[in-house]
Amino acid sequence: MTTISSSKPSQAGDRPPAGAFRKVFWNDLGLRAGWRFVIYVGVFMVLVYFRGTSLEHFIKPGTGILADGLFESMGFLCAIGAVQIVSRIENRPMTAYGLPARGAFGKIFW
Numbered sequence: 430m431t432t433i434s435s436s437k438p439s440q441a442g443d444r445p446p447a448g449a450f451r452k453v454f455w456n457d458l459g460l461r462a463g464w465r466f467v468i469y470v471g472v473f474m475v476l477v478y479f480r481g482t483s484l485e486h487f488i489k490p491g492t493g494i495l496a497d498g499l500f501e502s503m504g505f506l507c508a509i510g511a512v513q514i515v516s517r518i519e520n521r522p523m524t525a526y527g528l529p530a531r532g533a534f535g536k537i538f539w
Contacts, residue, residue, distance in 0.1 A: 460519055468518065473511040480507055 454464055480503045488496045509528070516523050523530065 459521075465515065465519070469511055469515050472514050473507060476507040476510050477504065480504070 454461060460468075484500065484503060488499060512523055512526050512528055516526060
């Protein structure tokens, strides 16, 4: 009969200290911009995938101007949705990403 011995505790060099992990992902202002971008792209791609798979059951892309307009507008909503999700993850307002609700279609837009 063999006995299973308990594993020895991990050494300090086995994994990076919390300081090194924090330095890679965070700076004085919060999550680093590169990681923000990676999270945004990931969330955007997931939303676009689900948009494509769900809409293609009902409408085939390229079948007319209305279908193309619907696909384009849903792509825009995916971009806005990704910003909304990332802003909630980071506890920042959407205006921090350059998307103000007030004046969105104001004089500067046109």
